[in-house]
Every structure is written in C-alpha cells, then in structure tokens.
Amino acid sequence: xxxxxxxxxxxxILSRDLEVLEPKVVCNLSGPATVEFTLKYLNPxxxxxxxxxxxxxxxxxxxxxxxxxxxxxxxxxxxxxxxATGDLKIKAIGFSGYAKGxxxxxNWNPVIVDPFEVVERIWDHIQSYxxxxxxxxxxxxxSGTFLLPGFGFDGTELVIEFFAYFVRAVDFRDxxxxxxxxxxxxxxxxxxxxxxxxxxxxxDKTLAxxxxxxxxxxxxxxxxLGENVMSAKPKAEAxxxxxxxxxxxxxxxxxxxxxxxTNADPKRFRRVIREEDAKINSRERAAIxxxxxxxxxQVPNYWETITIDAHHPSAPMGTWELxxxxxxxxYMPWIGKVEAWHRIMSYTYDANTGQCELTLKHEGAFNxxxxxxxx
Numbered sequence: 001x002x003x004x005x006x007x008x009x010x011x012x013i014l015s016r017d018l019e020v021l022e023p024k025v026v027c028n029l030s031g032p033a034t035v036e037f038t039l040k041y042l043n044p045x046x047x048x049x050x051x052x053x054x055x056x057x058x059x060x061x062x063x064x065x066x067x068x069x070x071x072x073x074x075x076x077x078x079x080x081x082x083x084a085t086g087d088l089k090i091k092a093i094g095f096s097g098y099a100k101g102x103x104x105x106x107n108w109n110p111v112i113v114d115p116f117e118v119v120e121r122i123w124d125h126i127q128s129y130x131x132x133x134x135x136x137x138x139x140x141x142x143s144g145t146f147l148l149p150g151f152g153f154d155g156t157e158l159v160i161e162f163f164a165y166f167v168r169a170v171d172f173r174d175x176x177x178x179x180x181x182x183x184x185x186x187x188x189x190x191x192x193x194x195x196x197x198x199x200x201x202x203x204d205k206t207l208a209x210x211x212x213x214x215x216x217x218x219x220x221x222x223x224x225l226g227e228n229v230m231s232a233k234p235k236a237e238a239x240x241x242x243x244x245x246x247x248x249x250x251x252x253x254x255x256x257x258x259x260x261x262t263n264a265d266p267k268r269f270r271r272v273i274r275e276e277d278a279k280i281n282s283r284e285r286a287a288i289x290x291x292x293x294x295x296x297x298q299v300p301n302y303w304e305t306i307t308i309d310a311h312h313p314s315a316p317m318g319t320w321e322l323x324x325x326x327x328x329x330x331y332m333p334w335i336g337k338v339e340a341w342h343r344i345m346s347y348t349y350d351a352n353t354g355q356c357e358l359t360l361k362h363e364g365a366f367n368x369x370x371x372x373x374x375x
Contacts (some may be wrong), residue, residue, distance in 0.1 A: 001025070001351040002068075003037065004059040004203070005049060008075070009131055011202050014056065019045045021087075025060050025072050028346040029214070029322040030180070030189050032094030033072040035060060041086030051088065053078045058092045059194060059203050062351070064318025070194040071349070073205055094192045095134055095205055100176035102126055105169040113165050115186050116143040116209050122175050123207065136205045143188065143211035189214040189323055215323025215343065221315040225330025228312035230355065234332050235304040235362075245272040301335050302342055302362035303328060310349065310356040317356055320344065325363055 003018040020037035027033045035058050039046045049056065053076055060072040074092030081088055099122070106125055120138040127133040147165055167173065183190060188211040194203050208214065223229050245262045306328065310317040320326060325341045332338045342360040349356045 001349075002061040004061060006057040006059060006203065008055050008057060011135070013202070014049050015045055017045070019043055020090075023060075023351060024348065026346060026348045027072055027192075027322060028094075029191060029344070030183055031346075032097030033074055033192060034094065035072055035074040035090075035092040037090055039088040039090060041088075046088075051076065051079050051090065056092075057095070057203075058090070062317075062349070064316065067318070068196075069318060070196070070203060073192065073194040073203065095136060096190065096192050096207055097176070098134060099123075099126055099179060100174065102132075102175045103172040104167060104175050104178060105172070106167050107169050108165065108167045110165055112146050114141070114143055115145065115147055115182055115188065116141050116211070118147070118165065118182060119179055119190070119207070119209060122178060126175055134205065136207055138207050138209065140209060143186075143209070145186070145211060187212055191322055210323070213323060215321065215325060217325040217341070218315075218320050219327070221319060221326060223306065223308065223315055223326050223328040225328075228309050228314045229328065229330060230307045230309060232303045232306045232328075232330060232332075234335070235302050243271045243273040244268065245270065247272065247274045249274065300340060300362060300364060301332060301338055302340050303330075303332075303338075303360055305357055305359050307355055307357045310354050317349065322346070326360075328360075 001023060002016070003020050003023070004013065005015040005018055006012070007014055019040070021040060023035075023037040025033065025035050056076045058072075058074050058076065059070050060074075061068055061070050063069070072094060074094050075098055077091045077093060079088050079090050104122060104125060106121070108121070116138070120141045123136055123138050127136065179190070182188075188209055190210075191208045191214055193206045193208050195206075196202075197204055225232055244265060245260060247260045308315065315326070322344050324344050326344060327339070328342050329339045330337070341363040343363050344358055345361055346359040347356055
C-alpha cells in the first residue's frame, strides 16, 4: 500500500509515499473508513510534516491488476506519542465522518423533497465555511423517490405533519446524524470514493449514494472455504433473538401509530417482541418498520466474517466493492454445507500478509421495501 499525505486546507501533496509501520485500513458501507499506522521516530518521509488533528488527509492507494486505486481517504485525528521510543501513532477517519459534530444551521421546510437533495444540502452547508470545504461531491443528487407529506423522522420536536422535512437552525441538529437516520429510514446506502484527477495533482472525493442500495451481485466471483477463503466465523443464532411476531408502535404529539407483522415458523413456538420507536409518525412507517424488524431477525445461517487471500484469482481484491453481494460456499459446523449470498458491509486489508477480512450480512437480513403512502 502507498500512503499519500495531503494538507487539509491547501490540498498540497506533502508526501506521495509515506513510510509507515503496522498499517491498518478498514473500509465501511454507509460509514467512514478508519486508517491507522505508526511513524518511526526520525522517519525522513514524515519529519517535515506538521502532524495535527484535522490538519492532513491520508489517502491509501493500492495496485490491483496493474491499476492504482485509492481505497480510503481519511482525516487525521489526535496522534499518540510513544514517550519511550518517540514513535507516533497516527489515526484518521474517513471524510464522511467529518460531518459528525457539525451542527446544521439551516432553516428549511420543503413540502416534497428528494432524500439525496437533503444530503447534498447538508454537505453544501458543511462546506460553505472557508475552513470546512473538503471538496466533497455528493453524487447522484436524484434518487428517483421523494419524502412525501406526512414523513418525518425526528419525534423529539413538534414537526407539522404536512411538511415532508422540517429543519430549524436553533435545533443544532447534527449533520452526520441527519444523514445516517435518513439513510436508515428510506433506506439508501452511501460510500466514500476517491480518485486522482487527470493530472494526478490532487485527489477528488465523492460521497456516492444509492437508492435503495449500492452494489451489484458478483456472479463471476467465487468464495469457497478451503480455496480462497482461509477462515470463516459463523453467525451464532444465540445473538439473534428468535421472534415470530413484531409489534411496532410509535407516537407523535396527540397520536399513536402501530402495526403488527407475523411470519411464523411452523416448527417453533410463537414469540412476540414489541418495538417502541418515537420517530414513527404514520401508519405507513409503522407497517414498514414492523416488517423490517422481523426480516432482520429471521435469516438463514450465514458467515459473519471471512478471511480471504486478497490476491487469489477466484476473487482478487479490486474485483468486488462494499455493498456487493458475493456467493460463499463451505461447510459450517453442526449445520452442514452452506451456500448463500452475503453482502459486504466492511473490510480490513492487511498488505503485509495479503489477507483481507470481510464483515458480512446475509442478503436476507435486509429489507429494501420503500415507504408507500396512500394516494
């Protein structure tokens, strides 16, 4: 891996090949990446850099099939100094995490609005400040769906039910929380993407959005235990409480909305769980959330994590991406042979060993049914 250091505000490239020790890179779907490494004391490639929190952007570049690709772009956080050796431990968080802690100081109440437009508006606000412009582009800005009248997801304040979205500067709503709650409720995915410009003078950053999800089904790749999958951790049923009925209830000032969804297993006793969610403010949202809660609990056996050979020809790194569906085959103790589609939620790449750990979820654990309102 190659570590590139860019000055935060000026975007000047300070180092194109920083020498690091113990690098660790974790990339996440709908969440910021994390980058960690250690700088040896008196490292000539790092001594001239004035390391500060939020002072640099670390870009991690890897070569796949002869093509260079930026796999993570992260903003530096407070560094840790080893007093005994003088070594410096650098930690950085993906650029989408910059929105956390930034208040949305805007007054806005559109009647019908595209959810991607909301994300774009939030990032426009974040980057409207001179020292807050990360040059992040939100793409696309059109999801093909809308937040309709009656939809709102912040039940902590009085939201006039007619409005699709209601934002007040005095509420100091957290920008990252707004994006994450909206992504959860619609639903949609987002992904950090970075790439060199044509002249390789700077690295452009994009927050890629996908409704109802990102990723494709990788039918051309193979993930088999004993072949390119070196180890696998099954998802234990004990961590997934069995229920057959979900009752979801939400409340809004002066109103209560509820819905029940049932999908019983004929070979199990009936179990009921009640979900309370203050953010539910319509019958439609109560119904869809009841179904989603049940869907995420009733999934077949699958692998929670797998460790693969990142350069194996069956599925080399660079041929798959976060959000993709991959087909995994192998023998699971006490269960037998399991062949199932899994979705890649995050991965941790170790360049020293050539191994990559993938965190997964069974595709059946997702419910991408959109909210539907009566005409």
